[in-house]
Amino acid sequence: MDLFRIPIEQIHGVGAAKKDDLHALGVYTVGQLLEYYPFRYEDYSLSDLSGVKDGDKITVVGTIVSIPVLQRYGRGKSRLSCKVVIDHFFVTSVWFNQVFLKEKLELQSEVVLTGKWDGRRKQITVSETEFPGRSAAGTSKVGTLQPVYSISAEMSQKWMRKVIAQALKQYGAMIQEVLPQELVRRHDLMVRREAVAAIHQPERMDEGQHARRRMVYEELLLFQLKMNALRAMNRRRADGLAQAVDLPAVRAFVRGLPFVLTKSQKDVIAEILADMQAPYAMNRLLQGDVGAGKTVVAAAALYATVKAGYQGALMAPTEILAEQHMRSLEKMFEPLGVTVGLLTGSTTERQRREMLGSMQMGMVDVVVGTHALIQDDVHFRQLGLVVTDEQHRFGVAQRAVLRRKGMNPDVLMMTATPIPRTLAITAFGDLDVSTLRELPKGRQPIKTYAVKHDMLDRVLGFIKREADGGRQSYVICPLIEESEKLDVQNAIDVFVQLQSHFPDLRIGLLHGRMSAAEKDEAMRSFKEGAVHVLVSTTVVEVGVDVPNATLMVVYDADRFGLSQLHQLRGRVGRGKHASYCILIADPKTEVGKERMRAMTDTTDGFEIARRDLELRGPGDFFGTKQSGLPEFRIADLMADFEVMEVARDDASQLVSSSEFWTDVAYLSLREYLQREGVLDGNVLD
Structure with a gap:
């Protein structure tokens, strides 16, 4: 019987109210409950006071040697204390708001205390109390490891442990093996x-760790199996466009550029062209640091699709970025007779009608646009390649709509957020990932300084010197307007202050509450040089190229993630002048200090991303809504990365072997893929 089909209320002791509490945790079946793993254990092993440190949580056995004293204070608050002899030490034991214990703390009786140790005061602040000989048989925690679960306020750890113990008692014998014996033996699992029993009820810490290792491997293997099978099914279907790429023409295009491509760019173009010639639909992520030259790579791919007789589409998240891409492509394609069109929300009705007609008749080769490209009335004659810039800004559904504008066209997604390999093989396990590692020659190195708020006058002087030299500055603030809760700078106040401080300079303002048209106008004025200093929130961070901007000032920089700071820094250093990034912060936390250190230590986006991931964890690194990261029940992307690599290699070998698809030893894994819909022929995105 499948444990994932047995409702949770079949467990003895789970009534209507508790059923609802478990449903709120996403637990509906016995199988889901048994896979609701603890995130740590409380260790109730007896502690030796001579070896513990201040603040340690300890469990000790002692004898009560003084009458308990009860003090009441505040509304309903109390402090109970008495002396206890533990290992020949006199220790003060303190309980807060536990009046009921006063009658139980009898002189010369034995007591087991668990709580926080204060060595200076020789005091334990007690959180749990047991009376040996007076507790029900089998209820003592002394010498045990107790699992700790993520639960809601309506539940208790005690009840959660009890219901899982009951589930194991009723259904433990029905837990089925899903891994083939070959892998269990190979990895000593x-x-x-x-493993399921031991992870919930370990007798020793090493047993719990051994059980966790087994379940982590299983979870990561199943995930990687799904990713590898999806990719294999995608390629096996062979219903993509096998584009007849004119390699000599693409080489001539590259030779005609006014700059030399890096080796990294050439390698990535070769990977993309090989995909485009294959009979399956390309699904490739192109990641590269700020300024690594992704647009040129996309241009080579778009040129290849046009020469093969198809149309190309490039979707950007904002109008100003779409216009920038259009101008870049026009400059490269115009001498070659390739036509480029633009379709955004600002396109006039007449221009739009003309553009839609040209696209449908195949009179325009490459169309650059925003979300306007995925509206119902937009049709291509023959779409061969879809490129999305800053791919995380578009949802899967939006990308899928653009893909459906053609007959399974090739797809290239670009991101300027360097993703450590740790995450790339996880978040994008079903994609091919190309990485631009080098920066093109001529990119200005950006000098980065971290300064405290008391140096603001010198920073303002720096802004003035850059303006006097004909150059421009960005000033970034964490908030739009003043907040009662946060003592940090806001864009509106800084805008007013700078207007007052620099009456002879033109100051611009850009933030998220402005309309799309207002934002575009603010950015356009800055790009065209009509504004000396642009005060902004982080809406400025993506993509727009202002070669004359040489100074990036970030207020309260410790409030930003490292990758975000690196993206902001990448807005400058795009022209021929020396460029600078000044981070203003008085970090109070070690994480804040580490961010400032990392930013001044390196300008390598991949190193920055690695350190950001260490400081913040994968969920915050991407932002939960746009991450696309799987939420694992037990695996940890950082701590278990080596297991992830082993699981990926194992999954790759399995999927590519004929035995996997036929041998009974792998039946449970094939059934898993069937349940997940992998074998139904879904198109990847």
């Missing part, structure tokens, strides 16, 4: 039934 616990069998599944033992």
Whole structure:
């Protein structure tokens, strides 16, 4: 019987109210409950006071040697204390708001205390109390490891442990193995039934760790199996466009550029062209640091699709970025007779009608646009390649709509957020990932300084010197307007202050509450040089190229993630002049200080991303809504990365072997893929 089909209320002790509490945690079946793993254990092993440190959580056995004293204070608050002899030490034991214990703390009786140790005061602040001999048999925690679960306020750890213990008692014998014996033996793993029991009820810490290792491997193997099978199914279907790429023409295009491509760019173009010639639909992510030259790579791919007789589309998240891409492509394509069109929300009705007609008749080769490209009345004659810039700004559904504008066209997604390999093989396990590692020659190195708020006058002097030299500055603030809760700079106040401080300079303002038209106008004025200093929130961070901007000032820089700071820094250093980034911060936390250190230590986006990931964890690194990261029940992307690599290699070998698809030893894994819909022929995105 499938444990994932047995409702949670079949467990003895789970009534209507508790059923609803478990449903709120996403637990509806017995199988889901048994896979609701603890995130840590409380260790109730007896502690030796001579070896513990201040602040440690300890469990000790002692004898009560003084009458308990009860003090009441505040509304309903109390402090209970008495002396206890532990290992020949006199220790003060303190309980807060536990009046009911006063009658139980009898002189010369034995007591087990768990709580926080204060060595200077020789005091333990007690959180849990047991009375040996007076507790029900089998309820003592002394010498045990107790699992700790992520639960809601309506539940208690005690009840959660109890209901999982009951589930194991009723259904533990029905837990089925999902891994083939070959992998269990190869990696010295616990069998599944033992591992599930041991992860919830370990007798020793090493047993809990051994059980966790088994379940982490299983979870990551199943994930990687799904990714590899999706990719294999995608390629096996062979219903993409096998584009007849004119390699000599693409080489001539590259030779005609006014700059030399890096080796990295050439390698990535070769990978993309090989995909385009294959009979399956390309699904490739192109990641590269700020300024690594992704647009040129996309241009080579778009040129290849046009020469093969198809049309290309490039979707950007904002109008100003779409216009920038259009101008870049026009400059490269015009001498070659390739036509480029633009379709955004600002396109007039007449221009739009003309553009839609040209696209449908194939009179325009490459169309650059925003979300306007995915509206219902937009049709291509024959779409061969879809490029999305800053791919995380578009949802899967939006990309899928653009893909459906053609007959399974090739897809290239670009991102300027360097993703450490740790995450790339996880978040994008079903994609091919190309990485631009080098920066093109001529990119200005950006000098980065971290300064405290008391140096603001010198920073303002720096802004004035750059303006006097005919150059421009960005000033970034974490908030739009003043907040009662946060003592940080806001864009509106800084805008007013700078207007007052620099009456002879033109100051611009850009923030998220402005309309799309207002934002575009603010950015356009800055780009065209009509504004000396642009005060902004982080809406400025993506993509727009202002070669004359040489100074990036970030207020309260410790409030930003490292990758975000690096993106902001990448807005300058795009022209021929020396460029600078000044981070103003008085970090109070170690994480804040580490961010400032990392930014001044390196300008390598991949190193920055690695350190950001260490400081923030994968969820915050991407932002939960746009991450596309799977939410693992037990695996940790950073801590378990080596297991992830092993699981990926194992999954790759399995999927590419004929035995996997036929041998009974792999039946449970094939059934898993069937349940997940992988074998139904879904198109990847």
